[in-house]
Amino acid sequence: MIVLALVALAIYALDQISKFLVVTRLTEGDVVRVLGSVLQLQFVRNPGAAFSLATGMTWVFSIIAVVVVFLIVWFAGRIRSLAWSLVFGLLLGGVLGNLTDRLLREPSFGQGHVIDFIATPWLIPAIYNVADMAIVSSMIIFMYLTIRGIGLDGRRTSASDTSDVAPTQLAP
Numbered sequence: 001m002i003v004l005a006l007v008a009l010a011i012y013a014l015d016q017i018s019k020f021l022v023v024t025r026l027t028e029g030d031v032v033r034v035l036g037s038v039l040q041l042q043f044v045r046n047p048g049a050a051f052s053l054a055t056g057m058t059w060v061f062s063i064i065a066v067v068v069v070f071l072i073v074w075f076a077g078r079i080r081s082l083a084w085s086l087v088f089g090l091l092l093g094g095v096l097g098n099l100t101d102r103l104l105r106e107p108s109f110g111q112g113h114v115i116d117f118i119a120t121p122w123l124i125p126a127i128y129n130v131a132d133m134a135i136v137s138s139m140i141i142f143m144y145l146t147i148r149g150i151g152l153d154g155r156r157t158s159a160s161d162t163s164d165v166a167p168t169q170l171a172p
Helices: 002-025 058-078 082-104 130-148
Strands: 031-035 039-046 114-119
Touching: 002 039, 002 082, 002 114, 002 130, 058 082, 082 114, 082 130, 114 130
Parallel strands: none
Antiparallel strands: 031 039, 039 114
């Protein structure tokens, strides 16, 4: 649980500090080429979800984020695996980062716009932030652990571990 909390805190801090720097040092809409078209900084205020989908539904995302935070805190005591602690730490830090924007940024409480600023046009046509990267990373690791059948305790679940099962013999 300590790993989960430390990862969440690190992601949240990195997200909020980077957003503070973007808001105070970049002009909204301008593109700063860090590595040509590979990596760019472009400050935008996102009123929706990924790819600016569901614009105007920010309050729904705020409610969902609060529920996710409570579920992670509730599940935290069951996690006995470093990998799962990483998954939920990344997810918690990312969700809290974007939730903070939605709750505290303009235009109003619960409907604030998320600060996005990282652009990789060669990879995906989106502008995102540290919280988004943490959420996506957590889902990739989540899928990997789930496919491998690794439970919250770090052990393979019995249904996915067939190495101990004797082969089935066909009746003569």
